[in-house]
Amino acid sequence: MGYKERIIACFKGLATGDAIGKQSEMLSHAEVLKWYPEGINGFHGQPGDTIPRYVGNRKCEWRIGETTDDTEQTIAVAKAILREGKVSHTAIGEELLHCRKSNHPGVKSMWTFQQIGDPNRIASEGDGCGAAMRVAPVGVLYSCERLDELVKGAYESSIPTHGGQLAICAAAAVAAAISAAIDGKSVGHVLSLAVKAARKAEQYRPPAGSITIAASIQEIYEDLSRLDKVVVNYIAEKYFPDKPVTIVPVAINLALITESAEETILLAANAGGDADSVASIGGGIAGALHPTTVNQDWYNVVERVNENDLISIAEALARLRQ
Template sequence: MSPGGGGDDRLRDHAHGCLAGVALGDALGMPVEGWTRARIAAELGVVDRLLPGTDRGMATGTVTDDTEQTLMLAAALTETGGVPRVDVVVRHLLAWVDAAGPRADAVIGPSTAAALTLLRAGADPRTTGRSGRTNGAAMRVAPVGVVVPTEDLDALVDAVEETCVMSHHTSEALAGAAAVAAVVSSALAQPGADLDGHVAVARAAAALAGRRGTPAAGPRLLAALDAAVEVARTAADDEDFLRRLVDEVGTSVAAVESVPAAVACLVRADADPWRAAVLGASAGGDADTVASMAAGMAGAVAGLDALPAEPLGRVVAVNRLDLAPVAERLVVLRRLRVAT
């Protein structure tokens, strides 16, 4: 098997599944972002259907910045031939913010918002992300995982860092983004591999990335990742899992909580994208981002056909998404990297 993993048809299918999972999880969790698990349990039980974002003024099936910034990063990578460049990522990010207008202000995270203020003032993008500890880098990083193989983890982490430096250049944010990208890349590289193997690659990438950027002042992401996977494997049932996920891991916008939570949902769901999304959305907190990361990783593992056609079709239609060509371009870039 080639280092890129599998044939082109399989790579396209799983890359498409990854992007589709990002969008589906995002739309599923959107209406309950900021809700507590207790409120979700009382009013909805679990979030297992697309709902209108009444609290956010968004229609049923609408995606947020999780999906839009993922596609933004895919476009930036395409422009540079799959070799990330911070200046190009910044230009695409600013263009997305300008095009989205007030809608961007309503959904954009605190670390990215702070960096944007500095960037617009002319600051060096390699200095503007030194305090970014949230999950904004991890939520959009899936295209890096599609493009960059896992054979050289240092190269993967380099690519992740180049897309994160302007907004999330802290050890925990980098480690979180590297973990997500590594699961995606490993899934494309190793068809049929055990899920534990993908998680092990994610752990190794997170360990490398966690040595870079501004050091963490609090809990380390690697320890949180291990604790989250343990919760996923030992919970008595899904309700026990959700309770322990909130109490022992957390689902806030902090990368050290939401990325491990997403990996836990991936493991608990055994890489079923819909179930991973349902678990992520039902936990509350930064529900759209946790569900989006979890379902994106699961889609990379399981492929497009594992996603439910009806809700995915609605999300695609409501947001006018055309994900197949994006996946195709990213796979071409992966093949180019493998060939060189």
């Protein structure tokens, strides 16, 4: 299978994961089961209607099938790359200034950036997963043989809003994983490159403590790979994705262990926590790894509700791949 098909599947996977995961974002696993007693198995309700738990929400009445800031910022990074032909933090900053989803004080990194209003800004802190959730276009632009450029590109796409070591290393790991998956590499190779990229990114912000993204990715993979089958209860209890050192490592590992975009997305959505980001990141990696595992019915809903024309964006980026 060619890299164009893998790139398209990556974008389909990240967008469907984002929208399905939004149904349970920030819920505990127990709360997911209260809202969805039989578990989440796709979109629940009529596409375009308000997700039941968001009815009357003062920030946003999120709709069934609607993508979030994860996809919006991914598109912003893609547009900047398409305009410049390279990864430039200033160009990305200019595009991010136009993003409107989840733009409130509760999302400190993006809120601070937009309040300052300077596309040249280089953040000195911020360790959330916002950098990793939007970095897919960097992984599309560069082949996995160009690790230095992948890591530098991940850094450039991170720093308008996220300057913390965990955020930058997580973004580098995701960019490398997506790049290797697009190149059709094995699961072992994708894992190895993600870990290597995370370690290499430490040059930009040395580790402040004993926990690193690289170590977390490796440790979680070693644990999950010993299981006969990854089940949602195990993920929710042992690696609940509500902090930087679990969100991105869990997303990467669900993609590599299941080798399925659909299964990755459902595991993330049913676990809860930062479900939309885990499902989006993992869905994008798994989609690139195995394009046929992307649920086309889900994607049709996403495209109908959002009208983002992601396939055209993916095809344009594919023409720039180096």
